[in-house]
Amino acid sequence: MEQQMSKNTKSNSTETIKSQLPHMVPKGHLIHLSVDDIKPSTNNPRRLFDPGPLKELKDSIQMHGVLVPITVYKLPGQNMYGIVDGERRYRCCVDLRAENIDVEIPANIVESPDKMASLIYMFNIHSFREQWELMPTALSLKIVIEDLGTQDSEQLHEITGLSIPQIKRCKTILRFPEKYQQLSLESDSKKRIPSNFWVELYPVLDITSDVIPNLYAEYGRDGIIDIFIDKYRNKKIKSILHLRRIMEAFEVAEEESDREAVADRLREYLLTPGLETRNAFDGFIKDPRRIRKAVSSCTQFIDNLTKAKIDYSIDGKDELIDHLMAVVRFAENLIEKLSGDDPPSEEDNNLYNGIE
Numbered sequence: 635m636e637q638q639m640s641k642n643t644k645s646n647s648t649e650t651i652k653s654q655l656p657h658m659v660p661k662g663h664l665i666h667l668s669v670d671d672i673k674p675s676t677n678n679p680r681r682l683f684d685p686g687p688l689k690e691l692k693d694s695i696q697m698h699g700v701l702v703p704i705t706v707y708k709l710p711g712q713n714m715y716g717i718v719d720g721e722r723r724y725r726c727c728v729d730l731r732a733e734n735i736d737v738e739i740p741a742n743i744v745e746s747p748d749k750m751a752s753l754i755y756m757f758n759i760h761s762f763r764e765q766w767e768l769m770p771t772a773l774s775l776k777i778v779i780e781d782l783g784t785q786d787s788e789q790l791h792e793i794t795g796l797s798i799p800q801i802k803r804c805k806t807i808l809r810f811p812e813k814y815q816q817l818s819l820e821s822d823s824k825k826r827i828p829s830n831f832w833v834e835l836y837p838v839l840d841i842t843s844d845v846i847p848n849l850y851a852e853y854g855r856d857g858i859i860d861i862f863i864d865k866y867r868n869k870k871i872k873s874i875l876h877l878r879r880i881m882e883a884f885e886v887a888e889e890e891s892d893r894e895a896v897a898d899r900l901r902e903y904l905l906t907p908g909l910e911t912r913n914a915f916d917g918f919i920k921d922p923r924r925i926r927k928a929v930s931s932c933t934q935f936i937d938n939l940t941k942a943k944i945d946y947s948i949d950g951k952d953e954l955i956d957h958l959m960a961v962v963r964f965a966e967n968l969i970e971k972l973s974g975d976d977p978p979s980e981e982d983n984n985l986y987n988g989i990e
Contacts, residue, residue: 666738669727675717692726703740768829769818772804799970807832834877835862841884845897861904876911883918
């Protein structure tokens with residue numbers, strides 16, 4: 635009863651917040667614009683526009699035209715329209731104009747929105763289309779958190795359409811100082827630090843402060859972060875997933891002496907610029923049977939539920955549903971941790987597939 639009351643209270647609170655949000659109001663008609671009629675947004679939450687995907691989109695638009703209308707609003711006192719959604723399509727059309735190819739841009743008109751309305755709209759449509767990279771998502775979520783005054787992940791999920799694991803990853807990124815966040819907004823993708831780097835690094839920083847506190851105090855948290863950044867840039871962290879080797883080495887250390895040995899290796903790793911991550915920590919990972927055991931447990935769980943024949947059960951079904959939802963949340967969280975958001979490199983794919 636108490637748990638149900640808590641759920642109802644939270645649901646009511648979420649509905650109250652959602653009812654107070656500004657809404658995007660469509661004017662109900664479609665127009666066709668040229669690039670000269672459109673002014674790009676100076677506050678686009680996407681932030682990153684990598685040339686590779688843009689080239690693919692431009693080629694498609696050159697061949698087929700703009701198939702999905704952009705969303706615009708009339709700029710006050712001007713005969714131009716501001717972009718709410720469709721910056722990439724607009725940029726491609728600008729590039730095609732430079733090649734003497736004019737493309738008509740279909741556009742849905744909405745009432746002039748405020749910043750929050752635009753942001754919520756962008757979050758929700760991109761939950762059904764391609765996702766933004768994680769850092770722009772995190773910085774946009776920060777605006778929502780500050781404006782609405784809520785840190786509650788379930789409420790933020792209802793408002794933005796982001797999954798709860800995504801929201802947790804964004805919150806982790808936002809714990810890093812702005813100077814590090816900016817490294818994931820570098821326009822040159824080859825120089826950019828992947829957003830997931832910060833997600834994978836955060837627990838490593840915490841365990842570093844626990845197991846080698848003197849070194850952590852000497853360098854400071856930012857100093858330790860800088861060491862990891864240098865290692866990544868110098869290919870001594872060949873994949874951001876390799877940071878998990880550090881956590882895994884501590885996780886499998888059963889004796890105190892084993893844990894001390896891993897801590898000593900972590901100190902050596904941090905103080906030796908040329909020491910590569912897997913070379914430093916793979917020796918502590920001695921038991922690949924853990925993964926096989928986890929896979930077997932998943933299979934057994936499904937088999938047991940299938941044999942229980944509970945599809946049409948009535949008695950106790952509410953309690954069962956609560957427990958199954960807990961399993962779903964656990965599985966979603968674990969899947970998010972294992973897979974990450976940034977596109978895996980060939981090195982990452984090899985690690986996922988168990989190739990050394």
